[in-house]
Amino acid sequence: MLLSDVVLLDYKRCNRRPFLDFYGDPNQQEAQRDFLFKLREENKKQVLEILADSFYHQPETAFQDWQTSGQETLALMEQGVDCILNGVLWQTGLAGWNLPFSVRETVTLLASPSLLVKQPGSSIFGDWQYEVVSVKLGRRPKPEYKLVAAFQAKLLALMQGSELVNPRLIVKSRSEYRINLTTWVSRMEEILTAVLAMLISRQEPEVFISRQRCNLCQWQSFCYDIAQEQAHLSLLPGVTPSRYEVLKKLGLTSLENLAQGNHFLLAKELGKDVAFDLKKQAMATLYQKPLLKSGSPASVLETIPTAHREIYFDIEAEPERNLDYLLGVLIVDYQQQTETFYPLIAETPEQEAEIWEKFLELVFLDPHAPIFHYSKYEVETIRRLAALYRTSRTQEQLLLKRLVDLHDRVTRYMILPTENYSLKTIAQWLGFQWRETGVSGEQCVCWYDQWLKTRDRDLLKAIIRYNEDDCRATYELKNWLVQFLSSHDPKTEQHLHQVQSI
Numbered sequence: 001m002l003l004s005d006v007v008l009l010d011y012k013r014c015n016r017r018p019f020l021d022f023y024g025d026p027n028q029q030e031a032q033r034d035f036l037f038k039l040r041e042e043n044k045k046q047v048l049e050i051l052a053d054s055f056y057h058q059p060e061t062a063f064q065d066w067q068t069s070g071q072e073t074l075a076l077m078e079q080g081v082d083c084i085l086n087g088v089l090w091q092t093g094l095a096g097w098n099l100p101f102s103v104r105e106t107v108t109l110l111a112s113p114s115l116l117v118k119q120p121g122s123s124i125f126g127d128w129q130y131e132v133v134s135v136k137l138g139r140r141p142k143p144e145y146k147l148v149a150a151f152q153a154k155l156l157a158l159m160q161g162s163e164l165v166n167p168r169l170i171v172k173s174r175s176e177y178r179i180n181l182t183t184w185v186s187r188m189e190e191i192l193t194a195v196l197a198m199l200i201s202r203q204e205p206e207v208f209i210s211r212q213r214c215n216l217c218q219w220q221s222f223c224y225d226i227a228q229e230q231a232h233l234s235l236l237p238g239v240t241p242s243r244y245e246v247l248k249k250l251g252l253t254s255l256e257n258l259a260q261g262n263h264f265l266l267a268k269e270l271g272k273d274v275a276f277d278l279k280k281q282a283m284a285t286l287y288q289k290p291l292l293k294s295g296s297p298a299s300v301l302e303t304i305p306t307a308h309r310e311i312y313f314d315i316e317a318e319p320e321r322n323l324d325y326l327l328g329v330l331i332v333d334y335q336q337q338t339e340t341f342y343p344l345i346a347e348t349p350e351q352e353a354e355i356w357e358k359f360l361e362l363v364f365l366d367p368h369a370p371i372f373h374y375s376k377y378e379v380e381t382i383r384r385l386a387a388l389y390r391t392s393r394t395q396e397q398l399l400l401k402r403l404v405d406l407h408d409r410v411t412r413y414m415i416l417p418t419e420n421y422s423l424k425t426i427a428q429w430l431g432f433q434w435r436e437t438g439v440s441g442e443q444c445v446c447w448y449d450q451w452l453k454t455r456d457r458d459l460l461k462a463i464i465r466y467n468e469d470d471c472r473a474t475y476e477l478k479n480w481l482v483q484f485l486s487s488h489d490p491k492t493e494q495h496l497h498q499v500q501s502i
């Protein structure tokens with residue numbers, strides 16, 4: 001059995017994933033997302049930028065042939081080279097690892113740290129040894145990074161016959177952290193034990209859909225189908241892994257049970273507000289009815305302005321370049337009965353200033369038109385671009401005052417019978433269809449990257465279509481909210497409560 005640092009990382013994120021990678025049907029696996037390739041490329045670039053003008057070596061053989069690549073890494077360490085990029089470490093058997101059971105199967109441990117850097121010390125090679133430097137794209141030193149670095153450091157210490165050396169972790173901002181192995185080796189060994197136990201016993205972990213971690217996983221459709229078949233509570237917004245454990249303890253593992261569950265017991269475990277929201281969410285989903293979470297329909301309606309001209313705004317960004325390359329503006333004029341979409345696109349990153357100026361001109365043609373959008377990102381971007389391109393404070397403030405974040409209105413006041421509160425899920429529930437099927441904002445990031453390399457205009461057209469549909473979906477949602485709030489009978493909620501208590 002081959003257990004690598006990647007398996008450990010995956011297990012920390014989702015314990016089901018290594019299980020499926022080992023024992024799942026490969027035909028059920030989807031192709032890797034373009035976005036993952038892009039992230040890998042960015043990570044390679046990040047490591048090379050850190051190395052800058054430094055001299056380094058690397059194994060000649062690709063990682064796929066990890067045995068040969070590992071032997072080449074060992075040879076480089078024996079030579080005492082200063083720095084090894086993408087070295088490969090491996091060990092057959094579990095000698096030296098603190099595991100509470102003996103494993104009959106032959107286990108090979110494998111790791112590939114970003115860098116191995118020579119240090120003074122003592123090892124089987126002589127009066128030098130190597131330290132692990134792990135370079136990650138994340139902004140923070142996440143626990144899973146520390147776990148992987150601890151695994152690599154321990155494997156390295158066993159291979160080079162040295163003491164454990166605290167590894168270094170470098171994140172996106174180039175901030176550097178020393179990982180304290182006194183804490184992290186024991187945690188890492190606990191997780192290694194758990195992975196081994198799961199794989200040896202072939203115990204398939206329960207499915208648990210979490211948008212954040214499942215979105216880039218190749219088993220997403222497979223797991224999602226199972227979750228739907230089981231009507232799994234992870235499909236209910238607000239049910240996190242830790243809350244799910246509490247629900248299991250209380251025996252509330254179905255929608256019906258949760259909707260009818262004892263509010264006081266639930267509130268005791270999760271707090272009054274969470275218990276209230278979860279039960280109401282279960283009711284909305286069970287009866288497929290949108291509900292009001294708080295406030296009266298009239299008071300919520302007051303927070304959603306209506307004007308004879310309205311603007312719907314959505315941005316496409318390239319986080320790696322810190323670039324907002326498409327400012328999509330849909331202007332709906334009820335008097336003229338027109339809907340006009342303006343895709344303000346930077347064909348090169350340098351054109352960002354130009355599209356910002358065009359955006360200001362466009363939205364100030366009618367300085368009173370409310371600007372609807374669906375996330376905090378638009379507010380943050382306006383602040384960033386205003387500061388970067390020295391927009392006057394007055395103009396910036398006038399603009400910010402006109403913004404209406406429908407995500408805020410929906411999550412603050414509504415409970416919808418949807419699996420999450422993303423614009424895509426809600427608009428699709430309303431019947432809206434994107435012309436580009438199966439596309440996400442992440443895919444647009446990849447397309448824009450390809451556009452910059454290939455100048456293939458079809459890519460830009462696809463991004464613009466996607467962005468226009470985001471604006472139109474926001475428009476659709478706004479109309480639905482106004483209609484719902486104008487006709488909603490507050491007795492609906494009371495009635496459902498009564499049905500539940502029968």
Ligand code: SF4
Nearest residue numbers: 014214217219220223
């Ligand atoms: S899709 Fe989600 S639940 Fe399934 S293996 Fe991947 S991360 Fe885990």
